[in-house]
Amino acid sequence: MLKLNIETREIIDNVVMKYHIFDVNQPIMITFPPVCQSIQNIDAATNAPVWSFDYFANRKLNIIAFNHIGEGNYFDSAIFISYLDTLKHAIAIFPSKVGYGTSLGGFALSLHADRLGLDKALLMMPQSTYCKSIAPWDPIVVNAQDSKVSDMTTLDGKGCKTPLTVIYDPLSIADRLHVKRYEQALTTLKIYAVGHRVPRALQHLNMLSDVILQFRLGSIDQDSFYRGLRGRRNLSYYFRDAIKKPNNSYTNKRIAIIYWHKTKQTITHFKFEPSKISERITTSCHKRIMKIKLKLQKILSR
Structure with a gap:
């Protein structure tokens, strides 16, 4: 075979x-x-x-x-x-x-x-x-x-x-x-x-x-x-999901350390890219508009 x-x-x-x-x-x-x-x-x-x-x-x-x-x-x-x-x-x-x-x-x-x-x-x-x-x-x-x-x-x-x-x-x-x-x-x-x-x-x-x-x-x-x-x-x-706590096992000290490293990582890799910021804003606005349209359609169809 x-x-x-x-x-x-x-x-x-x-x-x-x-x-x-x-x-x-x-x-x-x-x-x-x-x-x-x-x-x-x-x-x-x-x-x-x-x-x-x-x-x-x-x-x-x-x-x-x-x-x-x-x-x-x-x-x-x-x-x-x-x-x-x-x-x-x-x-x-x-x-x-x-x-x-x-x-x-x-x-x-x-x-x-x-x-x-x-x-x-x-x-x-x-x-x-x-x-x-x-x-x-x-x-x-x-x-x-x-x-x-x-x-x-x-x-x-x-x-x-x-x-x-x-x-x-x-x-x-x-x-x-x-x-x-x-x-x-x-x-x-x-x-x-x-x-x-x-x-x-x-x-x-x-x-x-x-x-x-x-x-x-x-x-x-x-x-x-x-x-x-x-x-x-x-x-x-x-560190993107730092606030998620499996079984609530994170101590306050551990949360503080995570946020410290998350902030340091963000600053180290920070790039100001207007085109990406604009794209995210446009995408977010589009999603909100679509949600509003769907709600209006449901209201009008009643």
């Missing part, structure tokens, strides 16, 4: 698969992308980049990368699921089968890791579900398009039994609630005050590659991980 030693691209219904098998005696990576990496249409899918493929292939590491085509696509088509049932047998020859996905990709792995028979999976700030009635507290879920082929209530990854390692920001309320929904005992790594941008933060800290490669071969060195996170105070977005 899988070709060896050749870069191969296939389209399975509304999903692109790109893979390269270098050595069957090495682990195989199975990856799913975040929602922002959607490929626009079938025509574009023949040449479009497939998320994560180049990262692994350039290192000559076995990789099967999946990418969704179009919006409202949750890797849930019957044709694609049937393909995964077959793929499970093809990848059984590898000594280790490892999943990696972020956001929507983490959700997709929650759905399909058991089906693929993966040994483990690394999820970064995953959605456990995209059903609005199950997760009304997540703006990403609430604003997402419904699946074009499935009842959203059936798309729930909380029952995944494959061992999962999850990296997330507990200060992000929605991400914390998604992690809490998983029924198994997770291995969790926490990175505070970066929001729903964990891979971006790890990349800015020059940690992302090490984290992925460590997980591929074994487990993430937690001591090294948390030492590396000390540099996040130099990230421009680190």
